Amino acid sequence: MAEPEAKRVKTEYELIYWPGIPGRGEVVRLLFEEAGVGYIDTAKAAKAAPTTLSYMAATNLGDDKNPPVFAPPILKHGELVINQLPNILLYLAPKLGLAPASGDAVYHLNAIALTILDGLCVEVHETHHPIATDKYYEDQKEEAKLRAKAFREQRLPRYLTYVQRLLDGEKSGEGGWLYGGELTYVDLVLFQCLDGTQYAFPKTVEKLRKEGKHDGVFKLYDAIKERPNIKAYLESDRRIDYADGIWRHYPELEEDEE
């Protein structure tokens, strides 16, 4: 792939996201970090929450350049303002040298990203909030236990099996990456989502790793962790600890009753 375009242009990227959690914003950060491209991260600036909320306000109708956004993560680049994580990745990846800019690969990669995010991000959030996003976990704990059990036993293995199918297929090529024989942004999506899922369900993920049915998936996870830029980032204080975001650890959600 060509030299990252972002290294040649002056316009700075700005990520607008909640403070205090890695969350969906973390996937965007990993793209920048891997590419070695600088970015403004409002989550780490003063007034991080009010900044984010200002984009979501009922009175914010966007402008003549951009429609209003629904929720963070939000990406600002020059005059462009966009939201929705898979959409931000679609926009950024070719500019950061992490995906081709055109052709079938655009749609293959976008589908892979959407599927991993559905399984290891959206569905993980559902495990602790199966009834109402607006209510506390404690108010839906019993239902969360049931949802988490279905996630651990059916959904997570199903998604990992699909990712292993990708790796076993011809189109993934050589080298152990998900697509086309070289690192692309979907490998980073997988890393972050599996890392978060492992934080939330450590015993479950450890068991799946030991089972040996998804060796390619875990090998890829380990390989991303050792990439120089990612390794340096993970060891830096820029990497935010997991907390009460999408990927939460409630030990009782890994326990089987009965």
Next chain:
Amino acid sequence: MAEPEAKRVKTEYELIYWPGIPGRGEVVRLLFEEAGVGYIDTAKAAKAAPTTLSYMAATNLGDDKNPPVFAPPILKHGELVINQLPNILLYLAPKLGLAPASGDAVYHLNAIALTILDGLCVEVHETHHPIATDKYYEDQKEEAKLRAKAFREQRLPRYLTYVQRLLDGEKSGEGGWLYGGELTYVDLVLFQCLDGTQYAFPKTVEKLRKEGKHDGVFKLYDAIKERPNIKAYLESDRRIDYADGIWRHYPELEEDEE
């Protein structure tokens, strides 16, 4: 926008989807119908379910042209095979004259499509399956009532308020469409998702319509319904009745207990 490319090329589009429900496949159908472009619909052919399942089989690893897919809807066009509804729409819309092929609009429209699908498709499915996709509704009915209440009272109004914000913003332009002053595929996404949500929660949607806070949204819904190609389609036997798919009607999910 230019004349739909699909009218000029010979390669036929093929939609691979479950039989017997409108489901996610219905959004894809509406794009073809609005554009007046022919398509093969495996849902209406013999062996519809086995055809779909063959793409999802553990042994299906894709080929040298395409990675394996995860789930339907699936689109085949020439040698390309892709899945994930928002991704299929992203690919098709410019070819059918329902979106620009490049520029900021691509990312604005994709974000709008993703948000409407999250709110009025994915979250509607969660109302009747809040615990486990693999279990029957009857086995999670009590939890479904709670989830449906949160959907009716918090989530649905929040999404409709966002769609109304889009319409109130400058970027939607004149004419009452969601983006750029002319019909695009996201208007069709909104129509189908609101139509399905109305089927599932008729009393709730009727109440929201009467409240008058989202007049632009309902005006757009009504306008799509009257477009000649869409109207003819909805009246044809090609339009499948709602059943046990994403958008289901369980009267008890609209009832408030206590």
